[in-house]
Amino acid sequence: MSIPGTGQDPTLRWGFGLGGASLPLLRRLLAAGLIDRIALPPQPGEGISAQPETTPPRANECDWAARSLGELLASEWPRSQAFVAVGACGAITRLIAPLLGDKTSDPAVVVLDPAGRYAIPLIGGHAGGAEVLSQRIAAVLGGEAVLTGASSGDGRLALDSFGRAWGWRRGSGDWDALMKGFARGEPIAVAQQAGNGRWRQLDAAQGLLSEPESVEQDHPQEAAVARRLVVAAERGDGCRWHPPSLWLGVGCERNTSLSLLERMLDGALAEQGLAAEAVAGLASADRKADEPALLQLAERRGWPLRCFEAEALNAVAVPNPSAVVAAELGTASVAEAAALLAAGPGAQLRLGKRIERPGAGERGAATLAIAAAASQWAPQRGQLHLIGSGPGSLELLTPDARRALAESHVWVGYGLYLDLLEPLRRPDQLRSDGQLTQERERCREALEMACQGLTVALISSGDSGIYGMAGLALEQWMALEAGDRPGFTVHPGISALQLAAARAGAPLMHDFCTVSLSDRLTPWAVIEQRLRAAAAGDFVVALYNPRSRGRDWQLGRARELLLEGGRPAQTPVVLARQLGRQEEQVSLHTLGDLPLEQVDMLTLVLIGNASSRVAGGRLVTPRGYPGAELA
Template identity: 40%
Template sequence: MKGIAIGLSSHSKEILKRLKKTEFVEEIYTAGSSKDDGRENELIQIKKPKEILRKKWLELDLIIFIGSIGASIRIINSFLTSKDQDPGVIVIDKNCSKIVPLIGLHQSNTQNIAFQISNLFGAQIIETNNSYDQSFLNLDSFGNQWGWKRSGKIQNWSKLVIKQAKNEEIFCKQLSGNTLWKTSESGEIINQIKEKETEKPYSTFNVSIFENHETTWHPPVLWIGIGCERNTSKELIANSLNNFLDSENISRYSIAGFATIDIKKDEKGILEIAEENNFPIMFFSKEDLSKIIVPNPSSVVKKEIGTPSVAEASCLLAAGEESKLLKEKRIFKDKDFSATKSGAVTIAIAESKNQYYPRNGEIHIIGSGPGDISYLTNDSRKALARCTVWIGYKMYLDLIKPLKRRDQVLIESKLTEEKERCIKAIKLAEEGIKVALISSGESGFYGMAGLLLELLQKIKKEFRPYFEVHPGISSVQLAAALSGAPLMNDFCSISLSDKLTSWSLIEKRIEGALLGDFVIALFNPQSIERNWQLKSAIDLCLKSRQRNTPVLIARQVGRENQSKRFFTLNTIPFKEIDMLSIIIIGNSQTTLIDEIFLTPRGYLQN
């Protein structure tokens, strides 16, 4: 994305600097007079707004103004052409309290970007778009969220949106691609046409691999299998592929990637076309290709390279389980085009059950805080607004559900299904979808971040979807804040769950913490199945620390039934502690005076 931000007064500098740190803005400017035009002030260029737009309008995806709506409209008025060509425009007031998506709500994804900025800045979004006010699905843009690309004349899409605004019934005929969108609140109101139904109502859009020149979204589900003579020209491969697709009425937008044999890793023509179109290439060995049953094996190919099929076998392998050979191989030679396009190429097409577009997919691992939605950071709110699918344990999703838009989808799971959650998030991101993986508290403290990253490490870097970890407030931070400042000096946290860590190792860690006189926070202290570990840990502590060492037991922190109680090491009520509790054990310096739990840092001694 190429975006700029323009401040219409000198009071906008701090907002501009914050915007520059986001992924939406590359350059920042403030409006200035002719005498200081071009001068730089704290890395902010001072320019005349119209001069900036005259040079950059055609290349921009997004423009953000900080100032009045009226002034912004007067600046852009002479540059506007059509909504499918103009960049998106957002206006933010000088106090950064109101955000208005003005132009490009659909085509430029401005609406979603405005949501993200409003959550990041804690500002109110002012939205006048029909699809938002009436909870409609953005018919001409929602597919971008699902990794799809759109075809069809903009006029046809506009007619469809107008019919939707008039509350006319809208129909969809989906033949391929992910169907999760139908489960969103906005998606549920779209009427679905079954695959075998041939007659389509007038107000219909399609989700398909076929290029029918109507209102169609195209999911990336097609794998192009390619075999070629050595040094076949890029032009011959490209022309052959275009000819094949056109003759079968198949959209280029549905291509997921190329597939071929590994001896073609240095085949210049294939590599260049893939790079120009941002297509991934899957390479397979002759042994793997030989295992695939194809309709058109070649004895000649087997004799030359050791497998009876390259194009058909490789596209089927890349497409994965439950795939089908959509189009059998066709051979193209230089005589089919012109003498300047040398060589020969064989092409076949397989359709995968699943989309594949990892370059577009993202995984945002979000620490949702200890409970109440007020503890969710603005950075996490921004990430939630960005993501189409939220995955998490049902109880955690329920806590943040008020932030969900009607076009977003929740995938709920049970408490013990952490690995399944991570695998699902990765698969959806590989399909080109932006996914929020929700963890309570801080995702890097006994949360989902570690498991997700372990699984991502197993994926080759070039095929790995983008990921980002968004820190959250941990329950231990809130427990400490509710009680005073027990973590003011060195401290450590230890989980007493021995399901993934042996008890002998947990004991060594407790002993090390005691030796170093650390304040100790105990997570996962006790459950019905694990009913002896806490007593054993406290017995260890009593060997090194005074019996009257102050101890905090906090339960359900950040939630409706939140409680905190103070005890000493020798008075802990073991029967009242469960997995919703967190325990903080003071060190030799920790005090408890008038219910102020404090570990001094030593400031008063200096």
């Protein structure tokens, strides 16, 4: 059982323009979820041209006519995450200049030209996330992100911000010195003791030096070097990223004070030299799932709370079991067992059970144990995008899919499909190739990384929800506990069926169906049953996976079944191969003379119904079925 915590104050992303002509552009970004609110310019006669009267304000749009734009920005600046401005860079710079504070705390500001061709991260490129936001905006608008930062311009990793994409929290260190040294080409040494290490495979991470895992113990003087990047659960010297790898097991008396729990946790982490940013979550017994102080602590710190049944806790071997606890709760351990159970296979106990007594004005008592997980875990930070890449051409990739690809820091898919998308991949995005027949393994890999807190794209050709990866991934996602599930979004794509129909003419003007001839996941007897039903119903039929080297007879048998079911031999058939790619071939045939040997797994077979006909090299299925009138 998992209870997610939030612990995050809401932050706004504003969009505004210096004229009414910017409103359609901003509304596109609002619809795409890239901004939360639009500030409209004053009405005509107040010095700035306003939006046309035909486009009145909608929800999430406010008029700043009652006060100046500068006043609006000043009031919203401290609590906003980002501002997207449409206008000249100079004018926007002068507007925000009085508000600028520190680059680590200022919100992101992205400037767009009125046509939406260029997205420029003006300030907050790394810490504020302006570069990432620019890339997402460019993907939605079909424009270009103009990145001028030293790391981005050279295709190198932004060391002071990249860890967020990998589900980590940034810790202490002289980050300014690290980034300036990196920009000058000085060597950067990396030591990693926790978290997902696949970021080292990034194109943008090449050139970083590795240190032995024991460098801090063996060379304490070297550990103080500023130009070191350390990925670990511990606090210390160097610039630190903290993966979510620590689980805090907590047991407490009923109605224990929140202040007692916080004092206990903060003190233990400090004593052990562990970073609070490395905490993955809290763990306890299921009888504590409604404990007020535990729930408040989870909410305040943004830590999920995982609770386990006594039987599961009692099965965990712990160094400090308690007969008293066993008699009362049915398990000899709560804190240690819960921490180890939540941390999963390979977990190590970093702190054995300790007891905290109440201080002045406090109630209750509590126990704490800390376990380190073998892998990081933060599904509340993760997102799994199921992306349909279309038939092959980047021109046929939907804007929604482009945005999801831009947001994702890991792309998982079959190598051929990833090759087609390769021109869109950035050096800071990891490509993970899979084998054609290993769909379940690819789903598992993508879901595991999303559960670690990463944003992952699981890519199919065509539409992910049509013979793609969406179904397999969703089954695995649904098998997780509700609190262990990362975000899950399916992004539609243009299917091979749609493009084949467009190339052939208009064959889908009446009822149609699709049938896959692959019997790898479906028994052939079931496929034959569906083919007979399609013939009896006189559907236009699209055949996917029609023929391969190991399955060279199924297409011939499908033709036999359709002919036996009453489909005339002169029924028109479209063979569409390599759709949307340079090798695209589309040809017209009849069911009786279908050239089976020309068909392979890169071909879609589209078979007309009784009313389909060909004229002028085009295939059409009339809207009106024989015997019926088209109103």
